[in-house]
Amino acid sequence: MKNLFPLIKKEIRIEINGVSVSRGNQLLFKNLTSTITNHDVVIVRGDNGIGKTSLLEAISGLLTYSSGKIKFLISEKRTSFKNLIAYQPSSSYCKTLLTINEELTFWANIHNNSSLVDDVLKFVNLHGVFNLKTQNLSTGQRKRLEIAKVIITQKPIWIFDEPYAGMDDNGVELIDTVLKEHVSRGGIVILASHKHTKIEKIQTKIINMKAN
Amino acid sequence: MILNLIKRDIVIASRSGGSVLNGLIFFCLFIALASISLGGTSDVLKPLSPALIWLAIVFSTMLSYQNIFQEDYKDGNLSQLRLGGISALNICIAKSISFSIQSILPLILSVPIVAILLNMPLSEIKTIMATLIIATPGLTVYGVFSSAIAAKIPGGSFFIVLITSPFLIPLLIFGLESMNSASDVSIFNSELRVLIGLSLIAIAIGLPASAAALKTNME
């Protein structure tokens, strides 16, 4: 398991300064300021539709923010968000006609980690069904594949949108274990969630979003 | 990297059990209906056959344009590729190649069969295949371009056809013109050279434009 969670030696910082985010022409929120660094667990809370997904997308670099600045620094040097972030949206982005193995191998190749595919599949307990097409997976299996895809990126910042949705207690346990391991090795976890799980024991920041 | 994208697209297309056939069926249907409505006699159809085949290919291709980026945008794959550091240009290049293989190649392979049904002489069949193959980059890239612009629009097929049509018309014109002045000696007449030029311009301008449009949609 050790090699799946590399030790993150460098200091990584996300500096969010006065950031406003809009969807279309509607302003969602403004003036978000926070600094996130190694070992941080940030939980975003708020009602449905308040803008949690937009906030996560803005941090991931997938949504352009309308004012303010989000800086990513490794050992004090500016860097692009692309090298740092693994983002798991609330819905799965698996290609339904590919098998588990093909899907994971594809993304492993994108991130140049194809040697880890077997180990990751064994770790999330999907190695026995690696020839199953992703359209035939149960909710639990799908979530485990999503975790596998995040682990295989080997990136330091993990961003999850509603990771516990639809999971039974075992599934929640697995997610919490994985997140704790990543954080203990120096990683950063940012997640939006309605559920209250054991991850709250190690949370370091809460971002509350409330209607104006 | 580009090879991985192409391989994945082709694997998915080959397993999708029939969506690739949509274009093919439309192609054959168009030729069949056109021949029937024009009377079906060889003296009417023979001079019109290059035009009918070209029109059938253009329309069938236009039908498939919508699938180029819409699914990948909707399910979040494009965003994930972007996070993985794949440039929009590489995505467009990969999509162009996989689109040519999965949508245009089947059509072009059916042309000889259809041409025989329209009583086209062998030399003409050779020429039309050449013009179609040369025009393929143009047909592909402009489709990728308008699909990239319309990626976010659900049901944007009307919009895609509208935007692509001004760019496909020169390809159509020169493709058919080069057939008219083709001789037995050489098919490389000046119209064909222009067609080659048009396809090259499509690649040189259309691909960066598609990449820019894709990036804009993902911001």
Add this chain to the structure above:
Amino acid sequence: MINYLANPSRFLKFSKFFSPFVGWITLISLLVALYYSLIKSPPAEEHGQSVRMMYTHVPAAWCALLAYTSLTVASMFSFIWRHPLADSAAKSIAKPGLAFTFLALLTGSLWGKPAWGTWWQWDGRMTSVLILFFIYIGYLTVWSIITERKKAARLASIIAMVGFINIPIIKFSVDWWNTLHQPASISSIGSPGLPFEILTPLLLMTLSYSLFFIWLVIKGIEKDITKMNIQNRKNKPLAFTEVEDT
């Protein structure tokens, strides 16, 4: 001067005095031009009174091309520098541009029937203007379908620029196509040595069309900036964020 006007509020102040000025000049020049073209100029020998259609047709075609060129320039500004005024300008140029293209096609058709006996011909000039018409429609459709303003502006500018590169290609291809199939419809416009009585109303009409175009564009930019200002003022955030450190 462009840099000076590039600030939206300065532009509004400028257009407040400038656009009525342009409007009045347009009206005056249009009246003079109409007088010359409808009354003072002589009817042509073969075609009779219908040649007066030329005075509406040629200026319209000229304005359509002028519009597309300025659209491309505005789009380049919009794409490279992401300037919001360039976005407004591009949008305000395209609508009159579409109208002038349609007018050119319509008046050409109405002129063609009495003059050459046919409503339409698939020759070089007419087909490439028709294609230009489709490009305008595609361009404006981007603005109306895509709701996010910045995205619509950028995608539209990409279309305008790619379209511009294809205009010479299209013109070239349909001219070629035409020479192999049909004789070109003879146009007396390109020939040198137009008599003075015909040239004057033609130039006057072209001038007044162009002034009208400029007036429409300025008015359009004015409307667009005002709409944007109203929208910005109304924009309150839907939610607020609180960060707690634990």
